[in-house]
Amino acid sequence: MDEAEEFLRLFHEENPQAGPVEPRLSAVRAEIALRGTYLHTPDELGFGARVAWRNSARCIGRLYWRSLTVRDLRHVRDAADIAAECVEHLRLATNAGRVRPVMTVFAPDAPEQPGPCIWNEQLVRYAGYRDAFGNVVGDPRYAGLTDAVTELGWRPPTQRSPFDLLPLAVETAHEGVRLFPVPRDVVMEVPLEHPDLPWFTDLSLRWHAVPAISNMRLSIGGVSYPAAPFNGWYMGTEIGARNLADADRYDMLPEIGERLGLDTSSEATLWRDRALVEINRAVLHSYASAGVTITDHHTESERFLTHIQKEEKAGRQCPADWSWIVPPMSGSLTPVFHRYYETQHLRPEFVLDPDAAQ
Amino acid sequence: MDEAEEFLRLFHEENPQAGPVEPRLSAVRAEIALRGTYLHTPDELGFGARVAWRNSARCIGRLYWRSLTVRDLRHVRDAADIAAECVEHLRLATNAGRVRPVMTVFAPDAPEQPGPCIWNEQLVRYAGYRDAFGNVVGDPRYAGLTDAVTELGWRPPTQRSPFDLLPLAVETAHEGVRLFPVPRDVVMEVPLEHPDLPWFTDLSLRWHAVPAISNMRLSIGGVSYPAAPFNGWYMGTEIGARNLADADRYDMLPEIGERLGLDTSSEATLWRDRALVEINRAVLHSYASAGVTITDHHTESERFLTHIQKEEKAGRQCPADWSWIVPPMSGSLTPVFHRYYETQHLRPEFVLDPDAAQ
Ligand code: HEM
Ligand code: HEM
Numbered sequence: 001m002d003e004a005e006e007f008l009r010l011f012h013e014e015n016p017q018a019g020p021v022e023p024r025l026s027a028v029r030a031e032i033a034l035r036g037t038y039l040h041t042p043d044e045l046g047f048g049a050r051v052a053w054r055n056s057a058r059c060i061g062r063l064y065w066r067s068l069t070v071r072d073l074r075h076v077r078d079a080a081d082i083a084a085e086c087v088e089h090l091r092l093a094t095n096a097g098r099v100r101p102v103m104t105v106f107a108p109d110a111p112e113q114p115g116p117c118i119w120n121e122q123l124v125r126y127a128g129y130r131d132a133f134g135n136v137v138g139d140p141r142y143a144g145l146t147d148a149v150t151e152l153g154w155r156p157p158t159q160r161s162p163f164d165l166l167p168l169a170v171e172t173a174h175e176g177v178r179l180f181p182v183p184r185d186v187v188m189e190v191p192l193e194h195p196d197l198p199w200f201t202d203l204s205l206r207w208h209a210v211p212a213i214s215n216m217r218l219s220i221g222g223v224s225y226p227a228a229p230f231n232g233w234y235m236g237t238e239i240g241a242r243n244l245a246d247a248d249r250y251d252m253l254p255e256i257g258e259r260l261g262l263d264t265s266s267e268a269t270l271w272r273d274r275a276l277v278e279i280n281r282a283v284l285h286s287y288a289s290a291g292v293t294i295t296d297h298h299t300e301s302e303r304f305l306t307h308i309q310k311e312e313k314a315g316r317q318c319p320a321d322w323s324w325i326v327p328p329m330s331g332s333l334t335p336v337f338h339r340y341y342e343t344q345h346l347r348p349e350f351v352l353d354p355d356a357a358q
Numbered sequence: 359m360d361e362a363e364e365f366l367r368l369f370h371e372e373n374p375q376a377g378p379v380e381p382r383l384s385a386v387r388a389e390i391a392l393r394g395t396y397l398h399t400p401d402e403l404g405f406g407a408r409v410a411w412r413n414s415a416r417c418i419g420r421l422y423w424r425s426l427t428v429r430d431l432r433h434v435r436d437a438a439d440i441a442a443e444c445v446e447h448l449r450l451a452t453n454a455g456r457v458r459p460v461m462t463v464f465a466p467d468a469p470e471q472p473g474p475c476i477w478n479e480q481l482v483r484y485a486g487y488r489d490a491f492g493n494v495v496g497d498p499r500y501a502g503l504t505d506a507v508t509e510l511g512w513r514p515p516t517q518r519s520p521f522d523l524l525p526l527a528v529e530t531a532h533e534g535v536r537l538f539p540v541p542r543d544v545v546m547e548v549p550l551e552h553p554d555l556p557w558f559t560d561l562s563l564r565w566h567a568v569p570a571i572s573n574m575r576l577s578i579g580g581v582s583y584p585a586a587p588f589n590g591w592y593m594g595t596e597i598g599a600r601n602l603a604d605a606d607r608y609d610m611l612p613e614i615g616e617r618l619g620l621d622t623s624s625e626a627t628l629w630r631d632r633a634l635v636e637i638n639r640a641v642l643h644s645y646a647s648a649g650v651t652i653t654d655h656h657t658e659s660e661r662f663l664t665h666i667q668k669e670e671k672a673g674r675q676c677p678a679d680w681s682w683i684v685p686p687m688s689g690s691l692t693p694v695f696h697r698y699y700e701t702q703h704l705r706p707e708f709v710l711d712p713d714a715a716q
Contacts, residue, residue, distance in 0.1 A: 267656035298625035328690030
């Protein structure tokens with residue numbers, strides 16, 4: 001009840017039109033006494049979801065936290081319906097390339113009845129196929145999930161590629177875990193090309209348009225929503241500096257360095273740094289050309305500082321985690337590098353359960 | 359006495375050849391009772407200085423902490439002598455380009471008698487001349503120090519340049535603050551050229567060989583050495599990604615972007631990131647060509663992980679500050695990015711006094 005009270009006071013404080021908090025507090029107190037939990041009003045749910053975003057210390061994209069579209073699907077409990085609504089989420093969020101921040105909230109945990117959960121880290125993830133030598137085709141980060149869903153009966157395409165869509169693995173208390181393919185046609189993807197380097201398309205790289213995290217629990221006023229996928233749009237470095245560049249992901253820098261004709265015999269030639277710039281240019285250029293919303297780390301850093309200022313003006317502290325906010329490339333070129341942040345922990349929030357599968 | 363005891367126990371534990379700690383403890387206890395402080399043996403001083411380096415959570419270069427040369431100049435108290443020994447420090451450290459880690463320890467604080475201190479952040483720093491419009495020629499970071507020493511009677515060269523050496527400002531209790539020029543001939547400098555871009559030399563950029571921090575207090579076993587300049591060699595990014603690139607330092611990226619013919623009309627072309635790579639290549643290339651020791655951020659990150667492993671093997675924790683250890687460019691390309699660190703605070707240590715002048 002402590003967390004419920006804290007949340008309801010916050011809701012009524014920031015939403016004066018909702019009237020005084022006391023009547024609502026006594027209602028919720030009674031409901032908890034009776035059922036062991038309580039139901040959020042749609043307004044409370046929407047507010048809680050937006051504030052959970054506002055409180056995400058690792059997120060640089062919070063300037064637009066008020067703009068989140070919240071889909072209230074708390075009545076949806078069966079795996080097949082959840083999967084279908086995740087597909088609908090992707091459709092709404094993709095919006096033909098003009099990506100919209102959306103969150104879909106499925107049934108919460110209740111006493112004796114855990115809510116559904118989604119195993120996939122994001123709604124769209126690419127399979128990683130491990131061969132006998134430990135090499136991986138596709139995304140090595142999801143080799144474990146690929147193994148797990150294969151075990152559960154998933155059949156990869158006969159023609160395997162580095163960008164095969166993994167099925168959604170949805171777990172409910174009454175059905176166990178079930179798999180559902182994500183239809184290709186709802187997954188907008190962008191083939192990567194470089195503004196100046198024609199050979200870049202020979203790499204046959206691509207990435208999907210919408211980053212929709214699906215394995216974080218949304219926690220609002222003591223109520224826990226284990227399945228509440230949400231998406232923003234991409235910041236280029238997530239794709240170009242991490243997904244495609246990390247040595248334990250697609251690890252593309254050696255090949256790009258080679259094709260650029262760089263001297264890769266010594267780290268001191270900074271060939272990696274140079275290749276990193278080019279792949280990130282390709283990402284930003286390709287998304288823009290394809291009409292898919294994306295942001296670069298310079299612009300987004302500026303926006304984030306604007307956000308902090310706005311929050312301060314509103315009398316709120318803005319918690320931020322330096323090591324996540326500072327972009328993974330050209331850190332000191334961005335203004336977010338040159339300062340410290342509040343680090344206190346605020347609720348509502350998104351929580352990554354330690355046992356969340358990848 | 360608590361800190362003294364903690365330090366002496368550490369010294370005897372890591373240096374068994376020094377014998378049992380108890381006799382030394384009672385001697386120091388007696389000395390403190392009598393004088394309010396105590397004298398480190400030369401071995402204790404050397405060990406304390408090296409361990410202060412080992413404990414520097416922000417330093418990526420700690421693999422070679424045992425190799426520090428410690429100059430015991432605790433008897434030196436007069437400003438002129440201190441300045442002369444700083445010059446000698448530079449000579450020894452520069453070593454014709456094969457840079458050696460050196461620390462020079464001057465008189466400690468004693469009850470009623472504060473030790474000397476050096477105002478300059480480093481022994482070699484370039485003046486920053488502010489004009490009436492607020493523009494700065496030289497290093498804007500030291501515009502304040504430049505004003506201060508000018509106030510104290512320093513005369514800049516008649517022909518001002520962006521790389522004029524600031525005088526040392528040495529403060530002692532009995533003399534106040536006094537200024538001493540740093541002779542040009544002990545300051546090895548490297549003119550910057552680029553391996554592929556001939557026009558780079560037209561920028562007339564240069565930097566000095568030896569980074570020698572001179573405004574941090576060395577604190578060993580309760581004894582405080584306010585003047586104890588120390589140096590390592592440069593990691594290229596300190597010069598190329600910070601000193602010459604930061605918007606509030608030499609801010610060279612716009613000009614380099616222009617000369618590279620990059621499209622600077624939008625951040626999304628990543629022209630800043632590209633220019634950053636080229637200036638850093640120039641730094642590493644120029645130092646190497648000039649025979650001056652330097653390291654790149656990839657190599658140094660690997661070394662640092664080796665250092666952590668060695669420390670763990672020795673049964674010690676290695677405190678590290680993620681936001682300082684991860685290089686200011688291409689963060690996620692370096693292995694130090696992809697992990698967390700111990701953050702506890704260990705003694706002996708270097709301390710930056712809040713009122714240290716720049
Ligand atoms: C609108 C555009 C958005 C942008 C550009 C953006 C950007 C980012 C970036 C760059 C990260 C770091 C990702 C990483 O390094 O793995 C991040 C993390 C995060 N963002 Fe956002 N974001 C956006 C929207 C959202 C939305 C709509 C939500 C929730 C409603 C959200 C919640 C989070 C959370 C919880 C994390 C931390 C994830 C984790 O711990 O793994 N973001 N965001
Ligand atoms: C031998 C080569 C060395 C390398 C490559 C190295 C590298 C670095 C780097 C890159 C930084 C961060 C600087 C910044 O971002 O401003 C740093 C900080 C630091 N280093 Fe080292 N270092 C070396 C030697 C030393 C030595 C000999 C000492 C002391 C005996 C030392 C003590 C420190 C301390 C105290 C800091 C933090 C400075 C501050 O708080 O401003 N380092 N080092």
